[in-house]
Amino acid sequence: MKPIRIVAPPLAANCYLLADEKKALIDVGGDIEFILRAVSKYIDPKELDYVILTHSHYDHAAAAGHFKGLAKIAIHRDEYSLIKAQGFTSFMFGVSFKPFEPDIMLEGGERIELGEINLEVIHTPGHSPGSICLYEPEKRWLFSGDTVFAHGSFGRVDLPGGSARELIKSLEMLSKLDVENLYPGHEDIVEGNASRHIANSLRIAKMFL
Template structure:
């Protein structure tokens, strides 16, 4: 379930339904997100996990409010866990936007290959040290955070923890999966030809840094 902002600044959120209900990224508007979730018949207390795709402010600002409302466990990759748990102003980049980020402890430190329902954690450093994608192999769905967007665009690598080389390596890893859809952290999803979108991203990166 997609709660989109259609914005380059505010992040998308995704609600994965199954044996465990998982909220991916909490964004910046907690009250609006809670209203959207409850409008589709899901109680906040039904949510089992809140997964952060990476540590940046625009994806985690509502962690504290959502965690308290849902009593859910927050999960994030082990490389970004300290920055989220401590609300680090540099690595969350909150100092550049609004330094009012409230800390919310990460309960589950994720690693490559961990399973969350039907989704598998894919570590994709580059945008941050602990950026992850969530892969549903059976359906060819990839939730990408800020690793890759539509039209072959990718997340920035010039912020703390970013690496252009690591991002290229991560995209080459993703290219090997049989994908149909990309659900990114900002703006609109890619609903077909997802692998071509990754190939385009690699071409853009290569041409930009020749």
């Protein structure tokens, strides 16, 4: 089974539905009605077990609070501290979130078992302090949020909590993984030899950050 990509408003964030024995949605976008309609094409949203947030930026996470009680919401501890300190508001973009308490506070190193798909949580700060990536070692899939993208691109570091130094360290860590398919938070999916794209992103980041 392959991840189901859902491109969600307001900024065309890639969300991924994993419909295994347990069902997970990686990132949710900012429009709850849209994401529920999209998920409903494949499963009843009430069947969701997990909502896993790669980070807290509004284009990936603003709809997350609406899933409280429907699925277990997982987010990194540092990322939750950031969004809570900001009052669940993206001041730069003037967007407010529905506040929520996470069900699972991640640290990095956890394993989220869905059935055939088992995700390893990797803490990858840089784009934001609590950004995470999710790695499936058997299938060699990487869900990278806004840490790394296809074609040598990588996440911006000029938003609150961003750090060029930390992003480069995170890219160095990801470059050591064997990644076949890359499922980033925006733009193109890479199917086949995705490690090459991560290596290019690291090389370019070291040149410009």
